[in-house]
Amino acid sequence: MNYKKYSYLVLLLIAVLTVASVYFVARLRFDYNFDNFFPKGDPDLEYYFTYRAKFGNDNDYLLIGLENNKGIFDRTFLTRVDSLTRFLQRQPHVENVLSPTTVKNPVIEQFGYFEIPYLHVSEPERYSQDSANIYNTRELIGTLFSEDARSVSLFVQTTDDLAKGPSDTLIAALYDKLAELQLTDHHIAGKALAQSVFIEKMKVELAIFMSASILLVVFFLWITFRTAWGVLVPLVVVLLSVLWGLGVMGLFNKPIDVMTVLLPTIMFVVGMSDVIHILTRYVTEVSQGTEKLRALKVTLREVGMATFLTSLTTAVGFLTLLTTAIVPIRNFGLYTAIAIALAYVLAFTVLPAILLLIKRPNPVRARRVDLNWPILLRRMLRFILRNPKAILGSSAAIVILSLVGISQIRVDTTLLEDLGDKDPIVLDFRYFEEHFSGVRPFEMHLVAAPGYSMYDKEVLQEIEKIEQYLYSSYGLNFISSPATVVKTLSRAQNGGLQDYFILPVSERELQQVTRRLQALRKRSELRAVVTTDQREGRLTGKMSDIGSARASILNDSLRTFIHRNINPDILQTRLTGSAMLLDKNNEYVTNNMMQGLLIAFLVIAVIVGLIYRSVPMVIISLIPNIIPLLMIGGIIGFMGINLNVSISIIFTIAFGIAVDDTIHFLSKLKLELMKGKSLPYAVKRTFISTGKAIIITSCILVGGFLTLVFSTFDATFYVGVFISITLLFAVIADLYLLPVLILLFYRRGKK
Structure with a gap:
């Protein structure tokens, strides 16, 4: 039987399949989709998507913190902040910008509706009065203005599910503008930035891991076999397995994410196992003077079943990740298992074919290496x-x-658990936790019971009970809800005085507010809190990233409070949200x-x-x-x-x-x-x-x-x-x- 002929045919077939793999690998892209880390199949996920369709995504935003050592009430600084605000308002994919220089206090008088700026940027002589008004307004502190009056924050609402391309464009434009305005002491947090940074990190790390793995494997192969073929042959086989594994991902249009970025490195070292066992046994046979074909037959007979079983168990180890509800981990397990199967096929096709075609190792030298x-x-x-x-x-x-x-093991997780404590993104997130309301979103769906609307007095009173608990016991630093909307208009009807930031006392005052809200119901800021039919509402807030273990305890306590203190015949609630x-x-x-x-x-x-x-x-x-x-x-x-x-x-x-x-x-x-x-x-x-x-x-x-x-x-x-x-x-x-x-x-x- 002409084994060389069959060896050439095998290598030709492998070459054709490798070319196809290269084509599909070229289609691969990097991706970081935050939503993929939600537990698929969970009923709360479907509920959240329905909720999000009504009120918008709680995660599509950017926070920009700007610090000034002289204090925020500095004309030069505030002028630059205002310029940045106007610039961001003109950017594509920006829905809204909430800024300290544009936020206004609504006032309703007999002759009409007015909005008075909290900050008069171009009038420094009014800064003292502005400061008093601002720091007497609870909802502004920790959101747009820091408590120490040295920092301000801009809230930039972006379009839903902003992809990496537009995110990169927006972030690049933002950094250029910050540099132009000399706002050097800045901090940025949000999904658009994290998505962009994570993908760039993945690209760099993939190159580092693969380079380090290749150098390491070359070192060990040389120590083991001390020959050029003993280094090059295993490298070729394993590199092909990595290429084929990535090709399968490209075939099914699966992107490289924060988990599958590990696949090439893992395959490079795991795929080497079968090759090492085959080569080690083959060299041992050759060192004993066995003829090349005979040595290969003995090798495949003795290690063939064992390597099949080890490939099976390794693949099973990765396939067990399919039991998780997290899509990136499931994809990682599935495609790594497929790559392991391909590596086994290559080890028992390409490797024997190459060994049959290359010169038989010198028995004396092989014996010396094996001695x-x-x-x-x-x-x-x-x-x-x-x-x-x-x-x-x-x-x-x-x-x-x-x-x-x-x-002593504790199960817990935070929003940025994948990043180290010294990572710039983590440091910026901590900045917002220390100086502002925090970055962890809180979401609660509010549903008025049959016969009620969100603006009925009884419903608003129930919402206010929840708000008070969230401020005092839960740890929220900022809240927006139907009740805060009503209290804002109540204040507006009383000359904008902060003492009137309360629910209307009389039925007549409440009717005035609700009539005004009815007229404004189609405005985007209202639709983000209350549906147009006024039957459903949103209570949203921000807090420090306390971790899932602590959040679970707080949520249980909140549910207990609601069960004991909130009348379900008036208001029904359900916790939801990305966090x-x-x-x-x-x-x-x-x-x-x-x-x-x-x-x-x-x-x-x-x-x-x-x-x-x-x-x-x-x-x-x-x-x-x-x-x-x-x-x-x-x-x-x-x-x-x-x-x-x-x-x-x-x-x-x-x-x-x-x-x-x-x-x-x-x-x-x-x-x-x-x-x-x-x-x-x-x-x-x-x-x-x-x-x-x-x-x-x-x-x-x-x-x-x-x-x-x-x-x-x-x-x-x-x-x-x-x-x-x-x-x-x-x-x-x-x-x-x-x-x-x-x-x-x-x-x-x-x-």
């Missing part, structure tokens, strides 16, 4: 056989200590993690059960892989790191990858036992034969995942750190604990 490993592995095995009790005792102590740490939906992700964290791990455990149990048909061996195989997971949980608990969606996926991914070494070890052990070897001798042969590949692949995996620590995203950083630590613990457990467990607890069945 030191058996010596090292025999020393390790002697240590294991002499200290089984110490190994078991240490393992038990680690488990107990880890359980203590796990008991609440992101908080709900925490409800899925533990359940999704446990579901994923149980699925992974079941798959491993089935695989080992089919190989050995032994329940004790199934238990033995799981123990060395569960202990590293417990250790990671303990470390997370002791370090006080909050468990969130991004960190929860680490456990299932790490387990799916870490168990590969166990399967390689047990598969080789099965082959040795089938040859009639005794259990101790079979363990010895297995340890020496597979130990080299296990150590090398683990080093590459650990090093590859450690490249992720260069990320500015906390989620990516923790994925890199904790998966690396898990894999390190797992390889130690496989090399030291697994042989002890097999020798002590596995009993061969009778033939």
Whole structure:
């Protein structure tokens, strides 16, 4: 049979498919869609979308904070702020700009309706009176003016679901104008900025991760094989698997987001595992003088099934992420699993074809490269056989200590959990929390009971009860609602005096306000709070980013207050909003993690059960892989790191990858036992034969995942750190604990 002919045909087919992959990769785009992180399938999500269609998105805005060391009542400073306001009002995709220089106090008198500016920018002599009026108006402090009178804030409402292109244009124009006006002490927060910055970060980090991974893999391959082909051949195979994986994403028009940006790096190091096991076994055969074709046949026969099973378990580890309700994580799990399957196909098509076509390695040189490993592995095995009790005792102590740490884990998340504490975006968000109302949105849907409208006195009184609770006990720093609208007009009807910022006392005054509101009902600022039929309303506010755990407690207390104090026959309420939906992700964290791990455990149990048909061996195989997971949980608990969606996926991914070494070890052990070897001798042969590949692949995996620590995203950083630590613990457990467990607890069945 002409194996070279078939090898050329295989490589030709691979080349055609690679060209197609390049075409689809060219279609890939980067994306960061905030809505994708809402829990899909949750009934609260559908409710929120309906609510948002009526009142607008609570997340499509920009906050611009401007600070002046001389104080805000400085003509030069205020003139520049006003110029910036006018500039933003003219920008495309800007719906509205709420600015300290344009905000006005409405006044209704006998002869008509007037709006008096709170700030008279061009009249410095009035600044003293303006200051008194402003700081006597509660709704302005913490929203447009800071309490220390050194900063002002602009609220820029953008069009719904602003895409990256328009966002970039708006942000670039804003920065240019800030520079032109010499407003250097500025702070910006909002979805448009975050979207733009996140995507740029992803592009840079993808290049960094891939470059670091390639250098790392080249280093380990050279240390292992000491030949040009031993470096280049694996690189070609793995780079093809990365390219094909990205090509599949391009085929289905899936963008690269904050999760799938990890796929190339993960595939580069994970895909190398099969290649290393094949090459290591092949070099061992060649070093013993075996002919090239024969060596390849022996290699594929001995490692073929093991690599298939390890690819299966790794893919299953990623596929378990489909149990989560977060779309980016589901896509990450699905497409990484597909890429792993493609990497397996390439490892058993491209790699054998190349090995058949290139010159056979020099047996003497191959033997020299392979010479030191058996010596090292025999020393390790002697240590294991002499200290089984110490190994078991240490393992038990680690488990107990880890359980203590796990008991201290806290489930929590914040709006910008993916960014580090020193990130400029996070620092700007903190600026708004320290000087203004904060950045965390609060949304409550208000529905008047049958027979009532939002502007009925009884309904307004119920809303005001909720407002008072939200200010005093919940922590809101700013509130807008139908009640605040009515109180604003009540003040307007009384000469704009702040003492009248209250609900109308008499029925006649309320009727005057409601008639005025009826005439203004189609104005955008009113439609954002009350529907045109006046049956539904919106209570919105801002507060500090307190985290999902604290927010959950506050929401429960709020619901209790409403149940006890608000008459449902007058007003019905429901919490909603983007912040609440992101908080709900925490409800899925533990359940999704446990579901994923149980699925992974079941798959491993089935695989080992089919190989050995032994329940004790199934238990033995799981123990060395569960202990590293417990250790990671303990470390997370002791370090006080909050468990969130991004960190929860680490456990299932790490387990799916870490168990590969166990399967390689047990598969080789099965082959040795089938040859009639005794259990101790079979363990010895297995340890020496597979130990080299296990150590090398683990080093590459650990090093590859450690490249992720260069990320500015906390989620990516923790994925890199904790998966690396898990894999390190797992390889130690496989090399030291697994042989002890097999020798002590596995009993061969009778033939």
